[in-house]
Amino acid sequence: MYNKIQTQAWIVISLWLIATMFGFIMVFTLGLLLPSIAEELNLSPGMQGVLGSSAFLGQAILAIPMAWWTSRFNPVAVITSTIVLGALLLVLQGWSPSFAILLVGRFAFGIALVTMEPPGAKLIYQWFPMNKILFVNAIQNALFGFLMAIGVLVTPILLDALDDWRVLLYLSGAVYGFIAIVWMLLGRQNNQSDKETKAEEAAQDFNPATPLAKVLLHRDLVLTCVGFSSAAVVFSSFNTFFPTLAGDKGISLAWSGIILAINFITGGILGLIMSRYFGKISYANLVMIFLIVVMVVSYTLITLTDSRALLIVLVVFTGISGAYFPILYTEAFKLKGVTVNRIPVAVAAVMASFGLGLFIGPIITGFLEETLGDLGLAMIISAQFGVLLLPAGFFIRFTNDTKNTESPSHQTK
Template sequence: MNEQTRVFPKKKWKVRYSVLLVLWLCWLFSFLDRMVITIALPFIGEDLNLNATAQGLLLSIFFAGYALFQIPGGMLSDKFGFRRVVSVAIVWWSIFTSLTGFIFSYPLLLVLRFVFGLGEACLPGGSYKAIATYFPSKQRGTATGIQSTVNTLGPAIAAIAAAAIIGLYGWRVVFIVMGIPGVIIGVYIWFKFKDNPKDHPKITTAELAELEDDVEEQSGGQKNAGVSFKELLKKPILWQMALIWFFFDITFWGFTSWLPSYLIKEKGLSLMSTGIFSALPYLVGTVAIVLGGYLADKIKGNRKWVFIPGALAGGIALYFMFQSASITMVIVFQCLAAFCMFLAQGAFWGLVMGSLPAKIMASGSATVNCFGSIAGFVSPFLMGYMIQTSGSFDTSFIMMILALVVAAVIALTINEKPKDNQVEMKVEKRERKVAVQ
């Protein structure tokens, strides 16, 4: 066959790409629904006469519910399938998002945010379970990185959309509007998703074969393939990853929750300018988090060497950010900090997806994420207290920087390739060669 008559096969859209797209939308609205309150916070505080500590508690109480139900939510996804759990969860939290706009009592608002957090807690484990089910192991880091772009786009879109809606209609309307799309997505998942790829009507034989080959390869070469969740709890790497994520999220949620208030109160920006400048670091981070996930797939066994420099460089950028007097340099350094931190985050979740067996991915990843949720509860409230007692943001910035350093130090202790695993894999490879010969 000559060059002119050669036919190249077309790349077909695979079912796993559709699954990832819908999961991405789930995460997008989960972040929109939880993050609009950071823009609305100064107005809620004024409307309900709340001091900085009370406002910090309002941000943190979501994470109390979010942390409490992380592990149970992951275990439910492993037992009953991600389809049921994720679809019910998104409808649940979307309803409570809309209800937020009708609340006039601070104690009742705290209760509502807590219950809202219970619903969102089921998404992380369920979504990671879906990726582990539909994606071969060699693509999970990249898929997780793409899914995690909502960690950046969510706050960015929330900042701009919330500022615009609040400016026109007030803070209550933004919550009422944000809850509607999630209900539609939840219903779609219930009727269109399948827990087992074999049951999906549009999946091809080639895609199924790719997944089955990957399962055989993983079970043959991965020591943890048959590990139960109870056994996984005894493995050091799970708790190393959980602690890394706790300290990393001390910074992430502190940065995300208080950045708009910092720009308004400390730097004197207007509401609309705050919305735009709050969005910039997350737009930069969108590129970084995908790059981090991609690198995690390419350098298996050395993912921590993407995370550690990223976390440390993020801390350095945060230091220069709060030391800068110029608003231009503040924006520059906040974007640099975001790029470095999100690069580290993409690599970290590539490490998680590569270290946990697919069978218990929901429970294992939910355990790791639970520690991040605890950090999400601690950080905004603690920062609010520091800001109120010190009268400035300086102490809280130092706390965030130190947390990144601790996360990087813990990451140094991780050994992605235990010696016994390396020896076993070498022996297996040698035996296969002999068998072929």
């Protein structure tokens, strides 16, 4: 019986991960489609920048309100709705005859994508015990790395073969529609867990409505959100401008794609390995601080060289620093005093912070480049935002010990 439940758990969560990661691929690979889009729609550099950040803006602004609203509904139904909506929005973007419609489609797609995260977090909480959630989130991060690497490498090939960015978006919409059908057939809640959680809440005279203030002002969540936002500035600055910087140094777009792919994959692999041991070691905070220092130093140094061999070495270290992601993300699941129906809001706050960093990172770097006249120096300055992760590294107690959290009853048996 236990093995059957575990199998079902992995089927449900794997499908959710595939759905969310496919959506993120469509967001992060826009830069590869942008030259074709800009040429056809006659977009200025400013319009291209607005288009590139529009999905992240929707994520930053509406993540928390959408989590608040959708937390009262069946998480499986919410995910189904957002995948279907995402598929339709990809088709809309492919059809869009104007910049305005394309912009609306991108903005709405970002909202649909971030709306999928909180109910997915609720399903993870239902299907897995607390001491396994870090591992599940590490798998999510690793899958993100592998799929993003594939997306970065395959998108130019597909674009060249199809010779039309609109057809590529139509095809992506069809794939997302297929994922929606599979999810409708196999996605489900852990009903036993859901019943136990509701019974526990009733016994404690618990108010099902999520109290925003109690969640959003939690010290560990504030530190997590500040850390995620600052790390996203570093990440988005590098991913947006490195191909341009590399091109200025005579490095081809194909090589830039390889560098970006290595960056995605390395962090995913290390995060997966660390998830097995991180919460059990006594020096977990020192490891987190080490990752933060590696982030700042490696993202700084990688802008200073045009040696392909050295770039590969340095991008391995930038990828290693990305192992912080599943570790810090898991904190939203185990805030002391926060029970299961409040988790979607905590996760949404983290995703909103990450979206804010992704949105402002390119803007900050672009403004610095215009002011200083040096893209490399602008990227170096943006890399220093990683220092703002240090408070989380120092003050959050990273542990998988369920005694430190108020978990639903099914997780503490």
